[in-house]
Amino acid sequence: MRNMKKSTIMNTLKKKIREHKYKFTTQRQIILQAFLDSKENHMSAEDVYEMVRDENPDIGLATVYRSLELFTHLELLKKLDFGDGRSRYELNDHNLSHSHHHLICLGCGKVTEFSYDFLNEVKEKIKKENGFDIVDYQLKFYGYCRDCAKKNQNL
Amino acid sequence: MRNMKKSTIMNTLKKKIREHKYKFTTQRQIILQAFLDSKENHMSAEDVYEMVRDENPDIGLATVYRSLELFTHLELLKKLDFGDGRSRYELNDHNLSHSHHHLICLGCGKVTEFSYDFLNEVKEKIKKENGFDIVDYQLKFYGYCRDCAKKNQNL
DNA sequence: CTCCTTGCAAAACTTTTGCAGGACC
DNA sequence: GGTCCTGCAAAAGTTTTGCAAGGAG
Numbered sequence: 283m284r285n286m287k288k289s290t291i292m293n294t295l296k297k298k299i300r301e302h303k304y305k306f307t308t309q310r311q312i313i314l315q316a317f318l319d320s321k322e323n324h325m326s327a328e329d330v331y332e333m334v335r336d337e338n339p340d341i342g343l344a345t346v347y348r349s350l351e352l353f354t355h356l357e358l359l360k361k362l363d364f365g366d367g368r369s370r371y372e373l374n375d376h377n378l379s380h381s382h383h384h385l386i387c388l389g390c391g392k393v394t395e396f397s398y399d400f401l402n403e404v405k406e407k408i409k410k411e412n413g414f415d416i417v418d419y420q421l422k423f424y425g426y427c428r429d430c431a432k433k434n435q436n437l
Numbered sequence: 438m439r440n441m442k443k444s445t446i447m448n449t450l451k452k453k454i455r456e457h458k459y460k461f462t463t464q465r466q467i468i469l470q471a472f473l474d475s476k477e478n479h480m481s482a483e484d485v486y487e488m489v490r491d492e493n494p495d496i497g498l499a500t501v502y503r504s505l506e507l508f509t510h511l512e513l514l515k516k517l518d519f520g521d522g523r524s525r526y527e528l529n530d531h532n533l534s535h536s537h538h539h540l541i542c543l544g545c546g547k548v549t550e551f552s553y554d555f556l557n558e559v560k561e562k563i564k565k566e567n568g569f570d571i572v573d574y575q576l577k578f579y580g581y582c583r584d585c586a587k588k589n590q591n592l
Numbered sequence: 593c594t595c596c597t598t599g600c601a602a603a604a605c606t607t608t609t610g611c612a613g614g615a616c617c
Numbered sequence: 618g619g620t621c622c623t624g625c626a627a628a629a630g631t632t633t634t635g636c637a638a639g640g641a642g
Contacts, residue, residue: 428568
């Protein structure tokens, strides 16, 4: 998905919203556009609100929250938690078996992405042992990034 | 750790608190005891507060929050997030390579625990590729438990 | 005795909600 | 035109903080 043209992605998102009988409003489009344009991959509601105000200063924070909730429900976004007291969101690339995970630095708080496929082998095991059907999963690693590991050595 | 006598565990926790030059106050002991006694493995601050008031009605909610933060910092507890808007805590059994993960049911919200070791193989890879030193990790699976999967079929 | 810790109350934040007006299809 | 959606403001809920009094070592 990251390789596609932004306008193509927007059309896909638009289609998904309409398929579910929701309206593709200006506000919803602007919010989705923010995710396509942002360099920050993990935006909080407040981050989105600020980006979106540049485009349309009249938009309300409640609308941002309502849209993020809707988009998460429609699986256009994934809701993440990095333990900093607010929820964060990223575009959902619908690639379950090749999804990425997050390396969260305990020193500087930086979040890096990391690819590693392991779901399929575990999925079967969990189904058999627990009778639990996995739809999605989240894997977070906590530790120290290169820079912070270096700083720790100097203490 | 789950197999040890509670009093032995409490002594270990006490020792750890004192090692770090913090005081082992009555309130801190009562809060830790709540974790040892609770049948609920994943307590929110409010859950802890309610358990603890039975023992000492004068304890303040702020004290609970401050203690949970301290214990997490000392790695006596692990802070978890199941996406229900409040943080939850569990005893940290310091068994990184045999740690457990959580199966969160999207139907009924029930959280089940699940053991699966896979850290060691990934740890090296991440160190080499990203220069990132892993200290801890959290793995959550979202899906449908046996009961809810059955209900879904009947729709 | 000296700090660290606590309780209380207030504050700070994030997120949710009610409602009247507006926009989409 | 009917219904869904938005903005505003207020509310709700969780977590944090300031401060004076109290307790542990």
